[in-house]
Structures are given as structure tokens and as C-alpha cells.
Amino acid sequence: MNFKILAYEDTPLGLLCLRRREILSQPGKFVTEVTLNHEFLMSSYLTASEKALSELGLERVQSAGTDGKLRVLVGGLGLGYTAASALDSVSVNQVEVVEFLPQVIAWLEDGLVPLAERLNADDRMSVTHGDIYERLSRSGNQEFDLIAIDVDHSPEDVLGEQSQGFYSCEGLERAKSHLIPGGVLGVWSYDESSPLLANMQEVFETVTVEKVTVLNDLIREEQTDWLFFGVK
Numbered sequence: 001m002n003f004k005i006l007a008y009e010d011t012p013l014g015l016l017c018l019r020r021r022e023i024l025s026q027p028g029k030f031v032t033e034v035t036l037n038h039e040f041l042m043s044s045y046l047t048a049s050e051k052a053l054s055e056l057g058l059e060r061v062q063s064a065g066t067d068g069k070l071r072v073l074v075g076g077l078g079l080g081y082t083a084a085s086a087l088d089s090v091s092v093n094q095v096e097v098v099e100f101l102p103q104v105i106a107w108l109e110d111g112l113v114p115l116a117e118r119l120n121a122d123d124r125m126s127v128t129h130g131d132i133y134e135r136l137s138r139s140g141n142q143e144f145d146l147i148a149i150d151v152d153h154s155p156e157d158v159l160g161e162q163s164q165g166f167y168s169c170e171g172l173e174r175a176k177s178h179l180i181p182g183g184v185l186g187v188w189s190y191d192e193s194s195p196l197l198a199n200m201q202e203v204f205e206t207v208t209v210e211k212v213t214v215l216n217d218l219i220r221e222e223q224t225d226w227l228f229f230g231v232k
Helices: 048-060 081-087 102-109 116-120 132-137 169-176 194-203
Strands: 003-011 014-022 030-036 039-043 070-075 092-099 125-129 144-149 179-189 206-216 221-231
Touching (some): 003 102, 048 070, 048 081, 048 179, 048 206, 048 221, 070 132, 081 116, 081 144, 092 102, 102 116, 169 179, 169 194, 179 194, 194 206, 194 221
Parallel strands (some): 070 092, 070 144, 144 179
Antiparallel strands (some): 003 014, 014 030, 030 039, 179 221, 206 221
16 A cells, blocks of 8 residues: 555644655655645655754754753654754753644654654653643743754744744743753744844844755755754
8 A cells, every 4th residue: 555544633733644655756665744734744755954953953052061961852743853863963861852742742652653663762862742832931940952943834834822922032032041051942944034033133142044955856846944043
């Protein structure tokens, strides 16, 4: 069978579907995809920007938690590529993932996603069911070297009301309080966001934006994602 629905569930954000299909133009190659309310959300086929969110974020970390002691907080589990990229670093001692939907956590636990075996076997990783935006809205105690957020499509195209206020200067200030000095906040977006950039420049000492462009050969088009990094 070249197409299979692995999970189809109602969630607070709408109908969530996990599916696996063979790429017809590449016989024998399978891809895992997620849709929300029948709209495409993510795929295991192109994951460069999700991985880069961790890789480039860790490159920017200037905090003292080095030599295998870095602590990373990931907002949004998805298919696990941001978390896995953080775990690829020998400098990382702990990765905590906060995921809003328990169904997505169950996919990982049940081995339905491509990286499940690897992630479930790594004792440096833990997954918490919760709202990353609510967590970061509280004052922090400088716990993390890197906070990587990959939840919304973009700051102007959000999945739900949970992120309301996060992208403002006030929200970013509260998120910053969870970073140790020299720590980094990274935010993924499918679109360039001038308001987010301006707010981050108000809050963080150093702000950079990375453009990640890949060729989607399934549709023969380039696609670009944007990564925003602020250093405390």
C-alpha cells in the first residue's frame, strides 16, 4: 500500500491527521506528513529549517553551560526534527520538549513517526504535555541555554490563541527571563516577519535572521523559511 492513515484525531486545534505515503516519482521512498483541518502542516521530506533552528541556535549560544551541559527547551514536538538536531550536539545535556497536543506525544510514544526509536531511546530528552506560550509567559529563573520555538506558521499566521502576546516586546521579555546570560531564543516562521524582528531588536542584545531555502523537487519550486535568533 502506498498510502496509509496512521492516525486521525479530533483535537482542540481541529482535525489532526498523520499519514504515510510513497512518493510516486521516487518508488520505494516514503514520507510522513501531518495535516491540520485538512491543510498541510509538516512533512518528513523537507526538514532543513527545523534542524537549522537547533543547529544555528546552538552555534549562537554564548552562555557558560558548555562541555556537554547545555539545556535546551523546544516548543512544539511535531515530527521531532528540531529536538533530534539539538540532541545531535555533544554539548547538549538535556532537551525538554513542550507539546500542546497529547495526540502528537502519543505518536512518538507509539513509534508512529520516523524518529521515534531514536528519540525514545535518548535519556537526555523528555516530553511535557503543556502550552509552551503559557510556560514562557511566567517569569523564568534563567534555566536554558537555548529556547527553540516551532509552533505557529508565522507570528502573523498562528495555529491558535495560545500564542497571543508571545511575539510582543512584553512576551519576548518574559521568554528572555528563562534564558541564562548568553542564551538564545530561536523562532521558526514560514514568512519573514518585520514586526517580530523589530520587537526582538528591542528586547535582545544581538538579533540575527537566517533564511533557509531548499528546492522542493516534488513541486519543482524553492521554498524559504525564516529563523529569528535573539542572544541575551
